[in-house]
Amino acid sequence: MAQLGERAHQLARAARERIILLGAAGVTDEDAKLYEELVLYALYDHCRDPLAQLVEAGDVRAAATSTRTRKLATYDDFAAEYELLLKIPGLRLASAPEPAHLIALFFQTRRAFHFIYNSIVGRSLASAQLRARAWQSVFTHDTRRYMRALYDRMGDFTTLITGPSGTGKELVARAIGWSRYIPFDPKTKTFADDFAASFHPLNLSAPLADADRVGAVRPSARRVHRRAGRPGRLARDLPAAWDGLPRRDRRA
Numbered sequence: 569m570a571q572l573g574e575r576a577h578q579l580a581r582a583a584r585e586r587i588i589l590l591g592a593a594g595v596t597d598e599d600a601k602l603y604e605e606l607v608l609y610a611l612y613d614h615c616r617d618p619l620a621q622l623v624e625a626g627d628v629r630a631a632a633t634s635t636r637t638r639k640l641a642t643y644d645d646f647a648a649e650y651e652l653l654l655k656i657p658g659l660r661l662a663s664a665p666e667p668a669h670l671i672a673l674f675f676q677t678r679r680a681f682h683f684i685y686n687s688i689v690g691r692s693l694a695s696a697q698l699r700a701r702a703w704q705s706v707f708t709h710d711t712r713r714y715m716r717a718l719y720d721r722m723g724d725f726t727t728l729i730t731g732p733s734g735t736g737k738e739l740v741a742r743a744i745g746w747s748r749y750i751p752f753d754p755k756t757k758t759f760a761d762d763f764a765a766s767f768h769p770l771n772l773s774a775p776l777a778d779a780d781r782v783g784a785v786r787p788s789a790r791r792v793h794r795r796a797g798r799p800g801r802l803a804r805d806l807p808a809a810w811d812g813l814p815r816r817d818r819r820a
Contacts, residue, residue: 573613580610580653592658604661607653612674614649618642619678626764639757646671647754663712672752672759673715679763680706680747687743688736702740706747719749738769 583603587595595603622638650667665673680703688699705727707714727744729737745767751760 569613569616573610573616576606576610576613580607584653584656587656587659592656592660595659597662600659600661603659604654604664608664608670610653611646611650611670612677615640615642615646615671615674616678619675620682622675622759623679623682626762640671640752640759641757643671643752643754643757663716665715668752668754669715669719672750673719675752675759676706676719676747676749680743683743683746687739698740702744705744722748741769742767 580603583606587603618640622640625638647667650670654661654664664670684699684702684706688695688702690696706722708718708722727741729740731737746763748763748766750763752758753760
């Protein structure tokens with residue numbers, strides 16, 4: 569991977585010099601798209617290791633530390649590389665996000681890869697399909713559209729994970745919940761939230777999960793809010809997994 573990333577950097581810089589030499593006006597839309605994709609990979613490789621360290625630090629299975637207060641010390645170097653490779657006078661790029669948004673997307677990608685591929689193990693076709701479905705539950709099937717418009721709207725959609733008791737539904741739910749988009753603040757060089765602490769698995773008994781209550785909320789987009797002595801109050805836009813929901817009689 570290190571050699572591939574280094575090669576991507578070399579190609580991106582060589583392509584940049586060629587674009588400047590020949591003039592951005594002579595770059596076709598298809599070539600601009602290919603250049604953008606090459607640069608995005610090179611930029612991802614640029615911050616891969618620092619982001620991986622944040623993921624491992626925030627994984628509550630390894631350590632009870634928060635990523636919210638941890639600074640991404642390499643962000644200035646990342647932003648400078650971004651400006652060098654993507655801000656070429658006259659070159660029109662289709663969908664390159666701003667650097668703060670891009671680093672947030674890269675952090676989300678690194679978390680999704682880490683948690684989905686480490687939580688859903690197995691070499692069978694069924695395991696691979698489950699990992700693919702979990703990935704699409706986070707990013708959809710259209711990555712460019714997700715980057716442009718859907719990154720902060722996925723909390724509006726519910727992911728239903730079914731299966732017998734003991735088959736690992738909570739592992740899948742946690743992998744998805746820990747892979748949500750978290751904004752990055754370039755001024756403080758920190759992420760807006762701690763991905764591990766903001767996911768809330770809720771084990772509901774059948775009497776609590778009555779039909780009216782289940783129908784009134786979106787489980788994947790809300791969590792139980794327990795401040796101010798209000799254990800039943802719900803807050804939006806934070807991921808939660810509801811387990812133990814009762815089966816409904818289909819004849820009713």
